[in-house]
Amino acid sequence: GNSVTQMEGPVTLSEEAFLTINCTYTATGYPSLFWYVQYPGEGLQLLLKATKADDKGSNKGFEATYRKETTSFHLEKGSVQVSDSAVYFCALSDLYSGGGADGLTFGKGTHLIIQP
């Protein structure tokens, strides 16, 4: 079956620090990969995505590269801000195993805390 593993949190950084949140996956087909962000009291918002190997998704200074050889999709940002404090979820969609778009498989989430 499909699964997503991401680093445990909370991750606490100082403002302007470099961020990496690790994500690895297991999938039986050819997944698309996503990062979602959840701000306090809100639903999940799509942050970025990549649909095939070597694609790089980017948005709001965040980047992640789809690495098929290491089955990874690590999230990075060069200089974090206090406003980046949130919970980040890595997810995959495996449209071609089982024949249907049966929802996303999520990691457990990483709580990121940025201190001024």
Add this chain to the structure above:
Amino acid sequence: DADVTQTPRNRITKTGKRIMLECSQTKGHDRMYWYRQDPGLGLRLIYYSFDVKDINKGEISDGYSVSRQAQAKFSLSLESAIPNQTALYFCATSTQRNEQFFGPGTRLTVL
């Protein structure tokens, strides 16, 4: 206006009660989903629907049922609520490539 709305936003109920959570969307997507979020567990899929006539069970459908009243409306019911159904519930819609858009969530507490 929000593209995906959920009502109610918060609900406290008692064990054994029937509860309905509602979801509406204006994105025009055929595919809709219900997830629950528990601390430390991420999101888990309860039910999903590809269109009004197509309903599918997800990973954790026991104790839940759904109704797709129209393309824009997808309701989740707890027939007889129990305390371990206390969670944050999210509705989502998706594009053909499964890019999903989430509602703001309903916080349900079962006493």
